[in-house]
Amino acid sequence: MNDQNFKLGLTKAFDCNYLDNQQEQLLIAVDQRLHNNKSYTWLMEQGFRRSGDQIYRPHCVNCSQCQSIRVLVEQFNLSKSQKRLTKRNAHFDVKQSTEIKDIYYPLYEKYINTIHHDGSMFPATYQQYSSFLTNEITQQLFIETWHDEKLISVAVTDCLENALSAVYTFYDPDYRQSGLGIFSILNQIKLTRELNKPFLYLGYQIDDCQKMNYKNRYFPHQRLIENSWIIVNKSC
Numbered sequence: 001m002n003d004q005n006f007k008l009g010l011t012k013a014f015d016c017n018y019l020d021n022q023q024e025q026l027l028i029a030v031d032q033r034l035h036n037n038k039s040y041t042w043l044m045e046q047g048f049r050r051s052g053d054q055i056y057r058p059h060c061v062n063c064s065q066c067q068s069i070r071v072l073v074e075q076f077n078l079s080k081s082q083k084r085l086t087k088r089n090a091h092f093d094v095k096q097s098t099e100i101k102d103i104y105y106p107l108y109e110k111y112i113n114t115i116h117h118d119g120s121m122f123p124a125t126y127q128q129y130s131s132f133l134t135n136e137i138t139q140q141l142f143i144e145t146w147h148d149e150k151l152i153s154v155a156v157t158d159c160l161e162n163a164l165s166a167v168y169t170f171y172d173p174d175y176r177q178s179g180l181g182i183f184s185i186l187n188q189i190k191l192t193r194e195l196n197k198p199f200l201y202l203g204y205q206i207d208d209c210q211k212m213n214y215k216n217r218y219f220p221h222q223r224l225i226e227n228s229w230i231i232v233n234k235s236c
Helices: 037-045 080-088 104-115 126-133 173-178 180-194
Strands: 026-028 049-051 054-058 067-072 093-097 139-147 150-159 163-171 199-205 221-225 228-232
Touching (some): 037 054, 037 163, 080 180, 104 126, 104 150, 104 163, 104 173, 126 163, 139 163, 139 180, 150 173, 150 180, 163 173, 163 180, 173 180, 180 199, 199 221
Antiparallel strands (some): 026 054, 093 139, 139 150, 150 163, 221 228
């Protein structure tokens, strides 16, 4: 990949969605030759990520807080709290689908309109849901959590050549105390290991943003800092 020239775009600066008094810019992989699973796997290693069919990477002049983070699944060990949560949720059934289902949207709508009613995605619409979660770049898995006959969580997951990537998780707000976000990540780590892939990408860790600093609780993991993947162990 390194010996080819690809076209990238750069957005105008706009108010950052995560940090107050900061401006944000994004590099966009506009070259269609990059919109396939092999190229996207390589782009993820360079700190890119996708939203729908748009592949982007933060490119901010005065800030480098957004750091790509990925779990080293073979070395991963559950923390005490993660073990307790796994045991507490053992009565839930976890299933997989390779196709998006009609039953997902009502759950997504309830999640956005309840949990994120003060965010940019409110109010939820089907068009927003479809364009955000589906794509033509890579294969997807939908990791479902069920309580008896009730669907209570869906973790949208990309399948890369050497990794899985956690795209988005939405869940029933009535089960908020069950820690379904954490539970879904733990199930994604388990599945990544079963598929013999070394990494689970979790997106961008932003230490100074309360709603984005939860991804650093899975050890060991790596962060992309100044274009190098740095291992972080719990002792650090």
